[in-house]
Amino acid sequence: MPNTEEKVWYWSDLADLTHATQVENFGFCTCEEQEHFPYDDCPRFFQVLVSWHEDPNDKTLTNVAIAPSLSDYPDDPLLNDDRIFFYFANQEEYDQAKRPNPNGFEFRIEETNG
Numbered sequence: 001m002p003n004t005e006e007k008v009w010y011w012s013d014l015a016d017l018t019h020a021t022q023v024e025n026f027g028f029c030t031c032e033e034q035e036h037f038p039y040d041d042c043p044r045f046f047q048v049l050v051s052w053h054e055d056p057n058d059k060t061l062t063n064v065a066i067a068p069s070l071s072d073y074p075d076d077p078l079l080n081d082d083r084i085f086f087y088f089a090n091q092e093e094y095d096q097a098k099r100p101n102p103n104g105f106e107f108r109i110e111e112t113n114g
């Protein structure tokens with residue numbers, strides 16, 4: 001855990017915060033409840049129905065996330081949730097996974113709540 005007691009925070013620091021640095025320095029981000037997303041890189045979670053290209057009748061109801069800061073702060077608990085089947089780096093990748101095969105993924109997202 002970083003020691004936040006010794007660090008003095010300036011407004012300029014706060015203006016530069018991202019989801020990754022927020023979690024790294026303060027241990028949480030208000031996006032945890034998935035209602036407010038204060039930073040552009042806040043992860044977003046969706047419940048989806050996926051089918052596998054190999055067997056399109058084999059469908060799985062699961063959860064995925066769009067998580068732009070995945071590699072910026074690997075200890076982020078939101079990015080280490082074993083209920084998440086797949087993390088997408090951005091909206092574009094997520095939309096790509098909804099397209100029919102070939103879409104670059106082993107699966108296709110058929111339905112989603114968001």
Ligand SMILES: [Zn+2]
Binds near residue numbers: 038
């Ligand atoms: Zn966040």
